[in-house]
Amino acid sequence: MASKTFNVGVVGYGLSAKVFHIPFITTTPGLKLHSIVQRSPKANDSAPADYPDLKHYTSSDDLIADADVDVIVVTTPPDNHFDLTKKALESGKHVLTEKPFVPTSAEAQKLADIAKSAGKLICVYQNRRWDADFLLAKHLIQTGALGRVLEFNTHFDRYRADAPTNWKGQLGISKGGSALFDLGTHLIDQAYVLFGLPQSVHGRLLNQREGRPEFETPDAVVAQLTYPDGLLVNVNISALSAEVDQLRYWVRGTKGSFRKFHLDPQEDYLRAGGKPTDSGYGIESTDRSSLTAVDETTGKSSQVPVPELAPETYRTFFSEFAKALQSGKAEDIPVKAEQSRDVLRIIEGVLESAKTGKDVVLA
Incomplete structure (x- = not known):
């Protein structure tokens, strides 16, 4: 079977998108940078000016609705990661979400469940x-x-x-x-x-x-x-x-x-x-x-x-992510949502312990 090239849409145009995602998406076989969401392009900070050949949106909803987009990369602040990732999965997109994934382990588990139900892959960017x-x-x-x-x-x-x-x-x-x-x-x-x-x-x-x-x-x-x-x-x-x-x-x-x-x-x-x-x-x-x-x-x-x-470098992460998209298998994802859920459980334990002054038992 011939390999597919996956069209990637990036939500956000800050440091994360510019430095940690776009340079790798554009140099990883099997991935194609298709579109970018930037709410308010400016003269000295403009995705449309930097990438005139791409599609550009000012709304994440419009990008998620684009039938030509296969993968959504969420690079926004973490307080809206859950809603954006959920919408993208339920719209039939694979999703790569920046760290920190979501604020709670319960939300991480919900997204893992949604991805499984939708038959889509979800990956967390732990570079x-x-x-x-x-x-x-x-x-x-x-x-x-x-x-x-x-x-x-x-x-x-x-x-x-x-x-x-x-x-x-x-x-x-x-x-x-x-x-x-x-x-x-x-x-x-x-x-x-x-x-x-x-x-x-x-x-x-x-x-x-x-x-x-x-x-x-x-x-x-x-x-x-x-x-x-x-x-x-x-x-x-x-x-x-x-x-x-x-x-x-x-x-x-x-x-x-x-x-x-x-x-x-x-x-x-x-x-x-x-x-x-x-x-x-x-x-x-x-x-x-x-x-x-x-x-x-x-x-x-x-x-x-x-x-x-x-050095393996961050290129290895994107290469493995692209291979997972090709195989369609959740076990091939380089950083699984369930792993990030466990990390969030540890973070929640740190917070609880700091508040109580006591050890928190996890396992």
């Missing part, structure tokens, strides 16, 4: 599963280089004295906003990929800029996920981390440890105008990482070379 440093940490864990993992520390720290003025700083937790959903979704999703649902969760939510607890628009998160084998996952997000070298990962195991500083380079490269098809895209030097191994004979620890892996 940081394809960060080079995360895949390196995953490789070290899965190959046993670190032994049994005892502690997995994951950070998204930076120094931002001014609160963001977009949904990330202004939408509350109840609508899928704040640091807990913006950055916490990335860190907790990665922990979930590696270790699954934790047994229990303990959390703290803070407004570091004002120095107080905060349960609606926190800018800092401290959470600990506990697993039955004693593994601890420590999740840390800070808005006021005054460091030259920001810690990203510190993984400790019975046979060694791994540390990584700074973020994966893909986002900065794309935001600076780089293309996902550029030579060298996604390659990160191992200079920012260190690996320690224990000599089984002497019991002494020493630095050893960090493996250099070929």
Whole structure:
């Protein structure tokens, strides 16, 4: 059977659409950028001017009603993800929804059920599963280089004295906003990929800029996920981390440890105008990482070379998504709605624990 090219319509024309979706849609075999929704094009920010050969809409309803569109990509703020995704699925479209998926695990399950009933695919954009440093940490864990993992520390720290003025700083937790959903979704999703649902969760939510607890628009998160084998996952997000070298990962195991500083380079490269098809895209030097191994004979620890892996990059996500569209099989989706539902259960546990001061048992 000949492969099909799927027409893709993008809802929204902000950073997410411009940097994380359109450059990949236009370079992934099997996908064709067909149309864009931008409510209010401006002289210096205009989808019709940037892509004059496409169809353009100012209403998501008009795009969803377009019979030529096969796939809807939702890149709007998270408080309307549920309604847009539901409408698209019920209109017979496949859907790719940006993270954070929806504000609650119950809504995530509803969308998974709707997709199944409609016979359509639903996928969540968790691109940081394809960060080079995360895949390196995953490789070290899965190959046993670190032994049994005892502690997995994951950070998204930076120094931002001014609160963001977009949904990330202004939408509350109840609508899928704040640091807990913006950055916490990335860190907790990665922990979930590696270790699954934790047994229990303990959390703290803070407004570091004002120095107080905060349960609606926190800018800092401290959470600990506990697993039955004693593994601890420590999740840390800070808005006021005054460091030259920001810690990203510190993984400790019975046979060694791994540390990584700074973020994966893909986002900065794309935001600076780089293309996902550029030579060298996604390659990160191992200079920012260190690996320690224990000599089984002497019991002494020493630095050893960090493996250099070929980068998969965010292109892999879109390639896998396109393959899932071709097969029509839910099991081929790279990030399933049910997985994001589980991540939301963990996030809800962090919030409940922060409010009560008690551990929340999940599994």
